Amino acid sequence: MSNAEVIASRLLSFNQMYSYEKRLQTFSEWPFREDCQCTPELMAKAGFVHCPSENEPDVACCFYCLRELEGWEPEDNPWSEHEKRSPNCAFLHMKKTFEELTAIEFFQLEQERLRIYIRKMGHRKIALFRDEVEATSKNLRALI
Template sequence: MYSYEKRLQTFSEWPFREDCQCTPELMAKAGFVHCPSENEPDVACCFYCLRELEGWEPDDNPWSEHAKRSPNCAFLHMSKTFDELTAIEYFHLEQERLRIYIKKMGHRKIAYFRDEVEATSKNLRALI
């Protein structure tokens, strides 16, 4: 998803098209991919830092919103395009992106396990 074109392809069902700041083109340039859910058709996620944003409004600027909510995202601070990165620069970026991904997935698994333990405890208390 380092490729602008690949990110742009994800916005085929994006609800904001014209006369707004958050067009598919601007969203993709700011590092976002469109990842809608049934209840939230305007969820966008940074492919790099995995920050998910929803509730977009026509005058929201993707770069500004991304920077406000994830100021340390390395994608925001890249001074080169993907095609201009050296192999070592790409390796370091990808290493950090994978660290972020693994951390996020770990938190999700822990939250899921916590919910399961709570539900099981509640069911056991109901039996007593």
């Protein structure tokens, strides 16, 4: 499976992450545990899931708005950092817990989450296509 496919699969599975417990489970390898603001519990409460890579062990992504944040410091407050970088995230403005949502409210939230997902994947595909066009153009110019 390619890196893009792994990312797409992970992002699509985020529909299960409305649950605080499911988000918390993703932080089993989180580098910050005690004596800090960005504990797994606080990260999960702020809507984040842990999405580490080989080079970046502290990448966290909001399951809803898909904002990825890295370079966490022990004094970083997850809710504040999320709000600062993604002020329009609907998860941050939910007035109810997931369990209290009506079916209609859930489907409206999920529709917007999928719209965000499709937009993000579209931007990734366009960027990959541009990279391929640039590489092909470079190779063609080298032949001339």
